[in-house]
Amino acid sequence: MTQGEDGGHAAPDSAAGERLTSTLIDGIELIAHEIANVSSSDVRPHHLAEVLERARHAVDAGAAGVVLTHGTDTLEESAFLLNRVWDREAPLVVTGAMRPASAPGADGPANLQDAARTAASPSARGAGVLVVFDGHVHLADQVSKVSSRSVAAFASTPSGPLAIVDGAELRLLQPLPRRAVVLPDAPLGRLPRVPTLMAGLDDDFDLLDHLPAELLSGLVIAGVGMGHVSPAAMPRLRGLLADGVPVVVATRIPSGGTSTHHYAYPGSEVDLLEAGALMAGHLPPAKARLLLQVLLADGASGPRIRESFETYAS
Incomplete structure (x- = not known):
């Protein structure tokens, strides 16, 4: 510039x-x-x-x-x-x-x-x-x-x-780490549609009522705390997961990442995991979205997507 x-x-x-x-x-x-x-x-x-x-x-x-x-x-x-x-x-x-x-x-x-x-x-x-x-x-x-x-x-x-x-x-300053999730043959020219929604106070994600599951390849949530959403949002997320749409939950907090076991109330990470969602670990929402997109573009199935995100577990 x-x-x-x-x-x-x-x-x-x-x-x-x-x-x-x-x-x-x-x-x-x-x-x-x-x-x-x-x-x-x-x-x-x-x-x-x-x-x-x-x-x-x-x-x-x-x-x-x-x-x-x-x-x-x-x-x-x-x-x-x-x-x-x-x-x-x-x-x-x-x-x-x-x-x-x-x-x-x-x-x-x-x-x-x-x-x-x-x-x-x-x-x-x-x-x-x-x-x-x-x-x-x-x-x-x-x-x-x-x-x-x-x-x-x-x-x-x-x-x-x-x-x-x-x-x-x-x-x-540190040894070179082992690289994670390298997909050399994944097509980059056009990535699947994966929107990101930010969770917040009293947000029930009613926007999803206007986004039919067949139009979504996946969904990323920028959750609160360690990867939490409002309990009112859970029915809609469970509906997407039941329709086979992968849902990944990151956190909008700059550091610390998501958890898998700290909280077990409605809308917590444990509730989300039991519903079938994946946690993004230390990946911020923007990178979690890209990882899900490139995995889907590469034809990855549910187990491979889960394994890939577990690489970034906090």
């Missing part, structure tokens, strides 16, 4: 690719391919399908790694979705900027430099998709945007960043 001459509103900049290819980083050769010059709120699954195709081709042709520049609004979601299908040892690194390229103190150049260093680092091989921001390297499955304004906009829960970029070096 760049701002106009008056320093006002920021908008996508057609010169972004030219700036990328002219950047010199520790002798690393950068080759730029523009996929979509859009805001991140306008990124679609077919864009990410092209990212995947180009990234695989680049690595198979000898590239040490791949950097994807992406707006920050949905960056964590694109990283998480790509991590479900990225099946190469070379890292796929996602980065962006909080400040426009024309703004004083623009953070984009430093983030790009750190991302390229990470993509070229042998220490990052086998880590899957990574997010590099403000000198920190985050695992795609754990990273979240935690500020709408700060240049330190991303953080990882529950284990913190994977590494820091220290000059030309990548310093690991």
Whole structure:
């Protein structure tokens, strides 16, 4: 993004690719391919399908790694979705900027430099998709945007960043974990319809009365507390589950995740589990939705969907 001459509103900049290819980083050769010059709120699954195709081709042709520049609004979601299908040892690194390229103190150049260093680092091989921001390297499955304004906009829960970029070096802060739920053949171009509903005080999800089960491939609930809903919502959720619609319950709380055993009142996690719902563990609602979508796109059945979400159990 760049701002106009008056320093006002920021908008996508057609010169972004030219700036990328002219950047010199520790002798690393950068080759730029523009996929979509859009805001991140306008990124679609077919864009990410092209990212995947180009990234695989680049690595198979000898590239040490791949950097994807992406707006920050949905960056964590694109990283998480790509991590479900990225099946190469070379890292796929996602980065962006909080400040426009024309703004004083623009953070984009430093983030790009750190991302390229990470993509070229042998220490990052086998880590899957990574997010590099403000000198920190985050695992795609754990990273979240935690500020709408700060240049330190991303953080990882529950284990913190994977590494820091220290000059030309990548310093690991923890061992590389085993990657979860890799579905290399899942189609990304068009994902099944899975809405997200947020639970709240006295919300009985009456909206579901206007969404017939046959129009839903699945449903994600952003529950309260450890993954709870109003008791008044339970009949509607039980009806969907009886019709074979998978229901996943996450929590709208930023940390701590969902539970499976703490509470057993109507609408609690125990009640939801007994009804057949799945708990999202430490996945936030947006990532739980994407995981359910890509599993359904891959033709996963109930047991495989359950097993996949159990990987993220809190």
